[in-house]
Amino acid sequence: MDIGLNKQVLPDANGFFGEFGGKIEHPALKAALQEIEDGFRLMINDPEFLKEFKLLRETYIGRPSPVYHARNLSKNGANIYFKREDLNHTGAHKINHCIGEVLLAKRLGKKKVIAETGAGQHGVALATAAALLGMPCDIHMGEVDIAKEHPNVSRMKVLGANVIPVSFGAKTLKEAVDSAFEDYLKDPQGTMYAIGSVVGPAPFPEMVAFFQSIVGHEARSQFQAAYGSLPNEVVACVGGGSNAMGIFNAFLDDKSVKLTGVEPAGDGLDKVGRHAATLTLGKKGEMHGFRCYYLQNEDGSPSAVYSIASGLDYPGVGPQHCHLHDTGRVNYTTASDKECLDAFLALSRQEGIIPALESSHAAAYALREAAKHGKDYHILVNLSGRGDKDIDFVMEKLGL
Numbered sequence: 001m002d003i004g005l006n007k008q009v010l011p012d013a014n015g016f017f018g019e020f021g022g023k024i025e026h027p028a029l030k031a032a033l034q035e036i037e038d039g040f041r042l043m044i045n046d047p048e049f050l051k052e053f054k055l056l057r058e059t060y061i062g063r064p065s066p067v068y069h070a071r072n073l074s075k076n077g078a079n080i081y082f083k084r085e086d087l088n089h090t091g092a093h094k095i096n097h098c099i100g101e102v103l104l105a106k107r108l109g110k111k112k113v114i115a116e117t118g119a120g121q122h123g124v125a126l127a128t129a130a131a132l133l134g135m136p137c138d139i140h141m142g143e144v145d146i147a148k149e150h151p152n153v154s155r156m157k158v159l160g161a162n163v164i165p166v167s168f169g170a171k172t173l174k175e176a177v178d179s180a181f182e183d184y185l186k187d188p189q190g191t192m193y194a195i196g197s198v199v200g201p202a203p204f205p206e207m208v209a210f211f212q213s214i215v216g217h218e219a220r221s222q223f224q225a226a227y228g229s230l231p232n233e234v235v236a237c238v239g240g241g242s243n244a245m246g247i248f249n250a251f252l253d254d255k256s257v258k259l260t261g262v263e264p265a266g267d268g269l270d271k272v273g274r275h276a277a278t279l280t281l282g283k284k285g286e287m288h289g290f291r292c293y294y295l296q297n298e299d300g301s302p303s304a305v306y307s308i309a310s311g312l313d314y315p316g317v318g319p320q321h322c323h324l325h326d327t328g329r330v331n332y333t334t335a336s337d338k339e340c341l342d343a344f345l346a347l348s349r350q351e352g353i354i355p356a357l358e359s360s361h362a363a364a365y366a367l368r369e370a371a372k373h374g375k376d377y378h379i380l381v382n383l384s385g386r387g388d389k390d391i392d393f394v395m396e397k398l399g400l
């Protein structure tokens with residue numbers, strides 16, 4: 001099997017993973033999301049679609065991405081390996097689900113795809129898939145992120161997408177989602193909201209995880225083929241949770257494999273609004289049409305969030321992660337902005353790999369953990385994206 005979900009992360013008929021997730025109640029969106037869900041189920045059982053999707057993964061995205069043993073970073077402790085999603089076309093894991101989402105939009109006869117983006121990786125990936133498959137594309141992006149991630153804004157525009165600046169609230173990822181939802185409400189039959197992570201109401205958490213599951217299936221068999229065993233630990237950063245679900249899914253039944261999701265501690269877990277450590281400090285409730293843990297104000301509204309990595313500063317998290325957190329199968333921890341920047345430089349200068357700031361959170365945890373173990377411990381990190389988009393920001397931040 002190259003794609004497909006473990007039963008531990010399949011939703012029930014109402015879109016729930018344990019007590020998290022659910023279907024949209026909004027009367028204007030109910031029928032549109034049911035149409036997407038029905039279309040998705042038909043599509044993934046259609047051999048023609050599976051053939052076309054596999055062909056595009058191999059010849060367009062460039063899959064399989066390699067698993068690389070980072071020997072320089074493994075000198076002083078455990079062995080560290082990277083699943084190189086940064087080497088995909090467009091430079092991150094997001095293209096894995098964007099191709100699937102745009103193929104579905106076309107199949108359903110939609111006239112346009114719309115989405116939110118934080119770091120711009122999902123926006124670039126969707127704009128790319130839309131260009132490839134001939135579909136107009138609108139991307140909502142907060143003005144703060146537009147300034148920070150401007151190389152990705154240029155890429156989206158060159159690819160023919162319409163970038164819609166979001167100028168309210170904190171002007172980052174949550175507001176971009178609010179804005180895209182509002183736009184979607186105007187024409188839910190004619191457009192498809194191609195959500196950029198395993199968040200939102202059904203069927204998005206399941207659908208995005210299904211398309212991303214290629215990452216874990218590949219990584220598990222590549223690791224086994226190269227080293228004759230499974231890694232001791234698999235690590236991924238968690239924003240909405242798509243790259244983490246993508247790699248964790250294939251290892252869920254491997255009880256010997258520890259699974260660790262890394263959330264952004266920003267510049268302090270003790271300061272409200274200065275981190276986005278949802279599973280570490282969030283409470284249960286409903287936001288953006290699904291039940292999850294999210295960071296809340298006293299009145300239950302989503303609180304302000306922050307991370308040096310624009311793709312991680314979302315107050316909620318995918319329902320599968322909430323469920324896996326409560327069952328205890330996955331451990332969730334944090335890495336700070338400072339640890340992220342240290343890891344960014346360590347990978348750049350010791351391995352010649354410039355990682356995305358998002359992925360640097362996972363690498364930061366792996367470096368911290370590796371120091372506690374010997375050579376018989378093997379840590380596989382999902383290197384979800386490359387850091388070209390971040391270099392101007394990092395240069396300024398570190399005064400390089």
Ligand SMILES: Cc1ncc(COP(=O)(O)O)c(C=O)c1O
Pocket residue numbers: 092093118119120121122196197198237238239240241242243244310311312356358359384385386
């Ligand atoms: C490279 C990269 N990694 C990770 C993320 C976080 O998203 P997710 O948690 O859905 O993988 C993003 C989001 O923009 C990203 O660009």
